[in-house]
Amino acid sequence: MAIITSAGVGSGLDLESIIQATVNAEDLPRMKRFEASKTRFTVQLSGLGAVKSSLSALQDIIKKLADPENFTKRSNTLVQPASGEIISVASNSSATPGSFNIKVNQLAQGSRATTNAAFTAPTDVVSAAGGKLTIAAGDKSFEVDVAAGATLEEIRAAINDSADNFGVSVNIINTGGVTPESKLVITSNVSGTGNDLTISNDTAELDSISTSAFGGGAGGLTIAAADQAQDAIIEVDGIAISSSTNIFKDAVQDLTFTAKKVSEGTETAKLTVDYDKTGVEKLMDEFITAYNNAIGTMDYHTKTGAALYGDAGMRSLKNQLTNTLSTVVSGAGGFETLFDVGIGLTKDGKLEKSSLVRSVNEALTSNYADVGKLFSGDSGLAKGFETLLETQLEGKGSFKFREESLNKSLRQLEDDKLSHDYRMTQLEAGLRAKYANLDVLIAQMQSSGSYITQQLANLPGFTRNKN
Template identity: 55%
Template sequence: MPLITSAGVGSGLDLESIIKASVDAENRPKMQQFALKDERLTVELSAIGEVKSSISKLNETVEKLADIDNFNKRVANITQPSSGDIISVTPTSDISVGNFDIAVTQLAQGSRAVSTDGAFADADAVVSASGGTLSFAAGTNTFDLSVTAGMTLSELRDAINADENNFGVTANIINTGDTDVGSKLVLTSSVTGSTNNLVITSDTAELDAIETYDATTNPTGGMVIADDDKAQDAKILVDGLLVTSDTNTFKDAVQDMTITAKALSEQDATSLEYDTAKLNIDYDRESVNTLIDELITNYNAVIGQIGFRTRIGEPLNGDSSMRSLDDQLITALSKSLTDAGPFESIFDIGLGVDKEGYLEKSSLVRSLNEAMDSNFDDIGTAFAGENGVAKELESLLGNYVDSDGLLKQREDSLNSQIKDLEDDVINHEFRMASLEDRLRKQYAGLDVLIAQMQQTQNYLGAQLANLPGFTKK
């Protein structure tokens, strides 16, 4: 049998068009159905994703509203004196609001010890010929330093500064240029407080020049701490009351507040009164306003998404779960409050819902600022209390956006349907390929048969034409 490589070659018939038309008649309607279904599922999945995203953002805001700490913040408003900034303040959520006048009369400092005149000719002077141990102390802080035999003054300075146990002693050398005075060793301690002067002792008399002088306990010490160089406390006046601290930080000088002294107050030469910083501790109204604005924005985004996605012609039109969510949101906002002072619902603290269902600030009962003026702490209870609105919303929204929530289940179902549809398309394409292959085999036999018949016809026609008396028209 002759080999036919393309349908219709042998017979001359347009069998390729016939095969294609037969396959298209089976294929096109089904593929159109697949495409329409894929588009419907994809659009619905996208709509569910947009709604879920907006609910997730709202849920993040609700989680903040459910945290009472976000309503307990305090803000410190400081009016510094004209001479400059003298204090900084960090209030805690437990502090009571109030006003204070604060002056800084003394800053904390560490001690400074200086070697006596002529103790060292220059920086290369040998500190100890045989070596020994120096012990440094300031308050409860201590460290020991080994002095090697033949160590020079500059080597001692470097050893003190490099010691890994050094608690805050800095060594320097000042070369005076005066042969009678020589080079001075200066040791500065960072440990502040009136009882924390630097004390240096040794285990050998050869190191007396490095020891600190004390008229009673160590009269042979060569390092002197002048009166102005002694360690001292910081002192502040809070509404005229003296408060001291061994550092420049005053924790709970005013209960539940940390005050840091930054600079001395100027003192009037005549009245001897100090310039003061005016401190006002108030509720952090701005952060609460910001948080409620965020609630309004994200709540309205959810309402807007539900409204848009459920319009006629949209994929979620008539969706019962969306209608249910819309109703449940209003119900959660409207819940009755307990232990929230005069607020029976959040609509009593300056919020309202317009006719379109959008949340807004309202002064129908009282404005938010008025509510903060009169009952600031109760606002936190209204949202973050055990029976607060945020707790109610948090539970509601979690049912939709948690890992096992309704919208996640919807997404999983739609993704599963899309995957099944992809499998259906693959199976259909296989069936169409099988159909085309079967048609080609069927038409191939017809093509060969007609080709043979045409060859026979041509042969017979040629033979007849050669017979005597045969006339071909």
């Protein structure tokens, strides 16, 4: 509290202490109440925030449990042979569980053509007049204009840089030695048996860099037997399957294989396709953890002496969560409640894995699909939790309302404190005004008394009493 003036200077009385004692008698009890209320509101906000955070974490898991796709996944266990990875696999939600032995006999490849003509350097002119090349592989093709006087390296650039190039690359190999040669090597990425490169032209001058001559017959580009385009070939449980690429889609229905490397000898990769029981059990574990954390957080903040002790809203919410756990679900086969799939409820209201009826693994093994329906079906457990948590947490839910109410109380408390401070300032000012008058009056009386005493002392025969 600001000090306006120093009281008691004139009278010698300790008026400052009297003023401060009077102001403190009014101010301190009220300030203690302000601080107590502020602490109470702040701690309640913190408690609500902690409970809300734990429920939000539970809500995130519930959203996963409500998604049917999380209960239709498959797990693929692939054991590669000792020589390394020969194949990879992907499955969709319709894949039938089973085991397979897979062998890779051949990888798919595109074709490669090499010139036979004895070009001595990349700068050798191929065509004086120029012309047009038509390059094709499988059902793809494009054309390249060859300029008059084009050299070997210029033709390489024209093919590589063509905007219509579908996957053909050209290189020049220089042999060196006593009689150096420069050979044009053209490679196609179009794989599959019968999809060899074909390069034709519209002038005999370009026969040396074509697979077929302008006038008919073979050109100067040839494809060796080892460089021909070929299919990939795998065996699944001894059954041979071919593909124009290294990808085998639905070779086994709803499975996609990608060949990586040719098997050495008779080695195979061992594939086991199963329901993603591990993934679902992990999701159920996350649900148990998140639910228990939410219950534990509510218990902590509502215990005796805690910020939300005796809070009716928290009691109601906890009861609603417990009641939702006990929801009876139809359409999930023999699983009607959460407790039918290996989850139980402890005495303190928390979840645990339980084998009283059956274990989680037994439920997933006996009827994986129905476990999914229990959680993610239209009337499943996750839907009930979603509705409850949305009511509490979303938009104008109960937590939002209570937080706004507490924040409003804090703002009002600050306004009340400012008003109180103003009243205390006014009280002090009033006291100082009153005591200032008293101070002057006493000072005047003391001054008059001193004057009278002095005058009396000067009278003849006046004897001052030394006592």
